[in-house]
Amino acid sequence: MLTPKSLILKHLFALWAGKGLGQGGSRGSPEGSPPPLWLRHLKEQPLLTDQFRNLKRHLQSLKAAHGWKVFALAAPHRRAGVSTLVCNLGLLMSRDFLDQRILLVDTCQQHPALHLAFGLNLQPGLNDYLFDGLNLAQVSQGTFRANLEVVASGEATAEVASPYDLRRFQDFMEEARGHYDFVLVDCPPAFESSDAQAVGGQVDGLIVVAEANRLRYEVLQAYIKEMEKQVRIVGGVLNKREYVIPDFLYRFV
Secondary structure, three states, X not given: OOOHHXXXXXXXXXXXXXXXXXXXXXXXXXXXXXXXXXXXXXXXXHHHHHHHHHHHHHHHHHHHHHOOOEEEEEOOOOXXXXXXXXXXXXXXXXXXXXXXXXXXXXOOOOOOOHHHHOOOOOOOOHHHHHHHOOOHHHHEEEOOOOOEEXXXXXXXXXXXXXXXXOHHHHHHHHHHHHHOOEEEEEOOOOOOOOHHHHHHOOOOEEEEEEEOOOOOHHHHHHHHHHHOOOOOEEEEEEEOOOOOOOHHHHHHO
């Protein structure tokens, strides 16, 4: 399970302008439970807050340098803590950027979690935008932070095998870019769904999330190589690191 302690002690970001791979949290919450909002009260987690600020500053620098502001987080496998990282990074950004609007988007059709973290409804959500003609204002839900909103996944549908290949999804991303200062997207695991690449191809950059003690480095290397064919990788979070970064990762440094 992903805990603040494991994230602090095993955490190392190696981020830079352009590309990078760093270190981060471990497994997500127990099956079916909401992702924990550790940074709801920043003073309770000062060290953890600093760790998340490293990633926030990296995204901020990418926006300043390239105008990028839509970022997805994705892992090869489930339960790598992606939803937890998206929620807490969004919370931190909403506090540090009080005059900016932050949007969290859930593209996990099979196991959506962002709405659970903030006590919101599953729908209307992204699928309602894609298939029922709703607009962004109709599918976005407010949170306890005035400048932080969430688009839940909505009810899964069998109408289309790959909803994120639709032109309508491109329209959604463009509308989100026009209304928000930062957009963070929770992606499904790439080894379990082709949706990760489809979503990744529509964002400005992808943050890779991996668990060192669970995922073999050869598998991670293959995952990065495959994702780079369609996705711009701009950073990473490697959980529970306990040994030296292998040589192939240094090409990101």
